[in-house]
């Protein structure tokens with residue numbers, strides 16, 4: 001019986017979180033509309049049998065990339081436990097309800113920041129950003145900050161997950177799990193040369 005790689009991921013993620021800071025930081029690689037790759041860090045905000053969730057601005061460069069090519073690759077490196085995990089899959093938007101529920105848990109400053117930032121578009125000056133933050137603060141003073149319509153989450157539905165384990169003798173272990181059927185098929189497992 002093959003272990004479920006998402007369960008394996010969750011167990012390793014718990015180990016990595018206990019072993020050091022920022023285990024939730026992951027590189028998100030996308031393909032821009034012109035077919036070129038781009039990568040940046042985002043934070044993992046949820047993982048379950050459906051996939052890996054992160055949140056962002058829907059007007060950002062990564063959002064344009066995902067609109068053109070709804071596929072992504074994620075990469076974690078957890079130095080304290082000597083592990084790398086690579087994830088590849090199709091990407092879908094989370095539901096409005098799911099995004100609302102997560103947005104409501106964010107610190108107020110982050111909620112205000114989401115309203116103030118036209119992420120990835122040119123900014124004339126730092127003062128413009130500071131002013132937009134002040135405007136958003138004033139707009140929502142005395143009440144809850146709703147989720148901006150231009151801010152939500154994406155779920156990477158994995159079709160492949162690879163675990164790399166560091167070996168002191170350089171005989172690193174690479175274990176790759178892959179499945180067909182758009183994230184719904186049976187997982188297959190193979191070892192790869194390091």
Ligand SMILES: Cc1cc2nc3c(=O)[nH]c(=O)nc-3n(C[C@H](O)[C@H](O)[C@H](O)COP(=O)(O)O)c2cc1C
Pocket residue numbers: 025038039040041042043044054055056057060061062063119120
């Ligand atoms: C550790 C770390 C975590 C980050 N987490 C997020 C995140 O969860 N969501 C996000 O939109 N940007 C996050 N950022 C900022 C992104 O790396 C990036 O600068 C921003 O999203 C704009 O990317 P884009 O122009 O490719 O869309 C994070 C940056 C770092 C260094």
